[in-house]
Amino acid sequence: MGIVLTVILVILVIALLILASCIKIVPQAHAYVVERLGAYQGTWNVGLHVKIPFIDRVARRVNLKEQVCDFAPQPVITKDNVTMQIDSIVFFMITDPRLYAYGVENPIMAIENLTATSLRNIIGDMELDQTLTSRETINTKMRSQLDIATDPWGIKVTRVELKNITPPAAIRDAMEKQMKAERERREAILRAEGEKRSTVLVAEGKKESQILTAEAEKQATILAAEADKEKQIKEAEGRAEAIRAVQQATADGIRMIKDAGADEAVLTIKSLEAFTQAADGKATKIIIPSQIQGIAGLANSLKEVITDVPQA
Numbered sequence: 001m002g003i004v005l006t007v008i009l010v011i012l013v014i015a016l017l018i019l020a021s022c023i024k025i026v027p028q029a030h031a032y033v034v035e036r037l038g039a040y041q042g043t044w045n046v047g048l049h050v051k052i053p054f055i056d057r058v059a060r061r062v063n064l065k066e067q068v069c070d071f072a073p074q075p076v077i078t079k080d081n082v083t084m085q086i087d088s089i090v091f092f093m094i095t096d097p098r099l100y101a102y103g104v105e106n107p108i109m110a111i112e113n114l115t116a117t118s119l120r121n122i123i124g125d126m127e128l129d130q131t132l133t134s135r136e137t138i139n140t141k142m143r144s145q146l147d148i149a150t151d152p153w154g155i156k157v158t159r160v161e162l163k164n165i166t167p168p169a170a171i172r173d174a175m176e177k178q179m180k181a182e183r184e185r186r187e188a189i190l191r192a193e194g195e196k197r198s199t200v201l202v203a204e205g206k207k208e209s210q211i212l213t214a215e216a217e218k219q220a221t222i223l224a225a226e227a228d229k230e231k232q233i234k235e236a237e238g239r240a241e242a243i244r245a246v247q248q249a250t251a252d253g254i255r256m257i258k259d260a261g262a263d264e265a266v267l268t269i270k271s272l273e274a275f276t277q278a279a280d281g282k283a284t285k286i287i288i289p290s291q292i293q294g295i296a297g298l299a300n301s302l303k304e305v306i307t308d309v310p311q312a
Helices: 002-022 097-103 107-124 128-133 135-153 169-260 264-278 295-311
Strands: 023-026 030-036 039-044 047-050 056-063 067-070 074-077 083-094 155-166
Touching: 002 023, 023 030, 030 097, 039 056, 039 097, 056 097, 067 107, 074 107, 083 107, 083 135, 097 135, 107 135, 107 155, 135 155
Parallel strands: none
Antiparallel strands: 023 047, 030 039, 030 056, 067 083, 074 083, 083 155
């Protein structure tokens, strides 16, 4: 009985192990290609799956994430017969696990060889300078060609990048010399443009200074002329005011004499005073009108009257 019980337990354990091995859990972003008796049975996606023991088997586990392959540098020849080394990077993802499992024996190697041949074909139609400056064009052409070629394998090429483009050493030296000469040429042009700009600025500054100086002198001349004009106007106004004042005083004096009712004797005395002032040491001869000759006797009479009044 003990032996039978042991055999039964062993059979149960083996059955449990076999049953456990038939239960499969497919993780996220993965797919399992299942075969039944050697033929394709189906593709398991994410989740829990159970296969038939000894009949079904998981033929291939496929990663559905986007993958990247960095391929070794490939020798290529340009249209102008320059040999260079170019290494590329290919980004791809598996869209059909069944085609990926049965389409090609080694998909990664196939993509690498296809990349090398496509790169040689594209670079062979381009010259060296165009190759160095047309990376985006090369990437686009390679991605298009690889995507078409890998579609029967269940692979979609999403992106292709040229990692490095390495020309021969002699070409690199020539390019460095050319770049150095170009930099020196640009430096000389920039220096000349700077000197030209500086000269123009100095000339413009000098011209502006001369204009400002001329405007300042013009303004000073105008102000001086206006000041002299104002001075002459003020002097003329002052003289005119003085003349008006003298004339006004003379008119007032005549008016006062007239208002006071002066007789002929007073007028005669005023006339004598005027002659006295006229002959105040500045004239050598004085001509007295005949009408005033009779006034002399009158003046002597007045003098005697004035002299006699204090004696009385």
